[in-house]
Amino acid sequence: MILTANTRRRSTRRRLSVAAAALAAVTALAGCAAGSSGGSTSADTLVAYTGQSGDYQINFNPYSPSQIGGIGTIFEGLFFITNINAEEPVPLLGTEYTWNEDGTQLDVTLREDVTWSDGEPFTADDVVFTFQMILDTPSINTGGFDGTITATDETHVTFTWDHSAFTTGPSVLSRTPIVPEHIWSEIDPTTDVISEPVGTGPFTLDNFKPQAYTLKANPDYWDGEPAVKALRYVSLSGNTAGADALAAGTIDWQTGPVPDIANVSKNYPGYEAITVPLNQMVLHTCSSVELGCTGPQTDPAVRHAIYYAMDRDQMNSLAFQNTASEVSPTFALTTSQADAISDQVAEPVAPMKADPDKAAEILEGAGWAKNSEGIYEKDGQPLSLTVEVVTGWTDYITAIDTLAQQLKAAGIEVSAAQSSWNEWTDKKGRGNFQLAIDSLGQGAAADPFYLYNNYFTTKNTAAVGESAPMNIARFSDPAVDAAVEALAATNPDDDAARQTQFDIIQAAIVENMPYIPIMTGGTTSEFNAQKFEGWPTLDDLYAFPAVWASPDNAEIYKRLTPKSD
Template sequence: MFLHSSRTRSLAVAAIVATAALALTGCTSSGSSSSSSSADTLIAYTGQSGDYQINFNPYSPSSIGGIGTIFEGLFFITNVNSAPYTPLLGTDYTWSDDGTQLDVTLREGVTWSDGEAFTADDVVFTFNMLLDTPSINTGGFDGTVTAADDTHVTFTWTHPAFVDGPTVLGRSYIVPEHIWKDVDPTTDVMEKPVGTGAFALTNFKAQAFTLSANPTYWDGEPKVKAVRYLSLSGNTAGADALAAGTIDWQTGPVPDIKNVSKNYQGYDAITVPQNQMILATCSSAELGCTGPQTDPAVRQAIYYAMDRDQANSLAFEDTASEISPSFALTTSQSDLISSSLEEPIAPSSPDVATSDALLTGAGWAKGADGIYAKDGEKLSLTVEVVTGWTDYITALDTIKQQLKTAGIDITVAQSSWNEWTDKKGKGNYQLAIDSLGQGPASDPYYLYNNYFSTANTAAVGTSVSLNIGRFSDANVDAALTVLKATNPADTATRQAQFDIIQASIVENMPYIPIMTGGTTSEFHSAKFSGWPTLDDLYAFPAIWASPDNSQIFKTLVPTGK
């Protein structure tokens, strides 16, 4: 799922609760430290509000931890900056000129947490496991991998695969062949996970589990000696725990979120604009969508009728920020926004005149009740939201009033997360509030490919998970094909394709931009130093974001306070 913080946590909890319960009073992984003082133990709260169900399989959708901390990729790659990849199990990589071969040098002297040596055979095994098990191959790896020796592997494809690099190098987690060759990767929950990472599981209970520092970690034992994950009862309990000083890091709303350092002694906060909030529309009549939202003029009119500043103030405590209708992030990808766009940034205040002009130009006429109609059909729409998502519900209540002023009537329909997801996936909706997330690296290609590619959508009735807007454009598909085959260093060719894609999605607007959501985390800056800042955003600082959270754990230094 590609949602902002409160949403992501909710989905994680839903997945965990759905997993069959497993009882375990405690476990210890060999080769890892099992004790730590309170000064060097980091207490984390991810939003978990029910019992943990043990699952440390990095390829399971119900995994509760271990990605990055226990199981490492070849490199650390984040989508919040464009810095060079940080070496982990890999130390160097080289692409062939045509993008069909990727050579990777592996780190020497690495051992698994059970003492076995890590070799290239483990890398080959991991990727062959993905090829042999399509249900866990969510990154879509379709190449081959061979080992030249213990420290060199070669990936090959029958097509240029430059855009697959971040997933292969940074989002594919290497597992030990000597253990995983005897398990089913689709069902095994890895009660005693063995990895190469800086931490290892040392204790598990339904209310909390502990990852302890690995004293034999290849990069040296971390300064943070343990990370303890707690289950609390929700956002209010998280805020109370901050006030009491009993947790060190959480991501989510707290009262008066702009004054965390003032209200919570010893704590600071950071807000990172990353996930772009939208009104998704079932946009394509050709693919079976029905309703006024299938008219591009209606989608454009909604875009111009919104008062984004007001919605930000009332629903998001002013933590949201500007959004580009191109869906390139204005913070880190602004240089990729097409110079041909007349309005590269969505208006912050309503432009009802433009909204009116768009609707009247498309044959809509305002009725006596102030609501537009066409061919006997009122411009009345239903927008779907999940029950309990208070910020989104407040935003929709605000937008509803704004659109009414512009002659557009919307009804807000609340439902369970499962029902909301089913409606979006099958196209049985008109509008739905959601957000578009970034891909494995800071590159808008991944967002465009996920949400605007014909390959990722289908006719209404067939469930899809990405292109829920039912958007299809041959020119966009062709541009994506060129991008897939283009070396990232060829910026001119890439920008030409971005220009094509952006022109189409701004004109058609299957996803109506609201604002860029701010993900806010609160952390114990008096107890640990080295947290990410907006000036040094070396990782995405959300406690639930893996493997970024692991990179932060390894960077932090206890202050002794």
């Protein structure tokens, strides 16, 4: 495949809860005036609410699991590839690329006359440095890059592998932020927070405060200074605060639920909404005793019982305003990836209604018995579990409350433990949890391979106490690892060979269920259509329209233009 520089550009949050005092706070933070037209007083400033609860802690290290932003906006990849469509990659720091016939060599031509935001020239050496840094630092190598890279001159690099690496392409080309060698040669990418980021992207850091930070348009950006001159990211206390801010016109874009979500344009004049099913909501479980997990959820029978005790229709109605849809326990999307679902899986789609008898059969078959209070226990341990959730994520909190009632009827106790986003993230990453509610992202491209590689391989997990880059369930299965490796070496056009490996992976994850499927979330964003034009539509999903999705959000920022008064 060859992608030229002249290719025309094509035209998986959150949640929370607050009151009137918080609305006053957000108005002050955003520096905006309320009004039916929405948005800030500056016509070319976009105010974004990503679901951040509590103060921001400065960290623009794109390789840190606690980074707060900058991927796509400050740090760019070689191309832009989205997992919401199957269109050709959009050139960024790369202008064209070619694979050899067996997928062992990838040649990339780099864009000329690009400068870092500190004025230093961008060259092939920066690309080589970035990928070598990833090779030398396994904990940040979440894409599984295992090749070599060399620069043939200042604008050409060559990637080589000792195996077919077609599936590595989207990660290499799009999901690897390129960093400047002249700065990062002195940085530890695993521990350093980047407070003064230097990138090639369309925006640079303007100012930072714990309650909000601002990126400003880069006047020297290789593709021209963006029409949106500033991005202001504000911290609120929840979904209710986000809805109040929309009503007051103090934010321009958020992704998350609002009351009466089907009538956003009526209830919030000047705003419109878009809902896209993509990220699959789950209960993460710390599942592996071998890697240090403790608690009832380490028993696969408990995980399966929870799966069958859910009334997903009720949860969808009460927590998600019927914006969610069915989910497969294989985690292949039932829409765009249905052909990849193994015909050897007895139930390709999770049941929408609770089956408490099935849950009881599974638990009792594993030695659990109800106590006098109607709760199952085993070896004196009651089947009582805690679900970690971010404070103010009202839809997820409602989902847990609903789930608690459903599971209690099946003899299982669950309760919510609310914490800040930073604490919640740390608990998940280090395995200091029993259950945690969130969603699984789709990875680098529209292919279930990437989800399996990210969330189900041993290389992406770690012992409890150590930070797991993606596979926080601590799932490890040699057969799955081998199947994922085989997929990585298989030509993407060989459907039969790929399905053989999908069958192996899906059988294992359905049997073990380290991530308990809830539903496929309908990701809804509300945006200020009266102030800016160029937003994605269902007919033109050029990027995944979630404010927290990087680098997709950066592509949207670049497409937007302020509407004239």
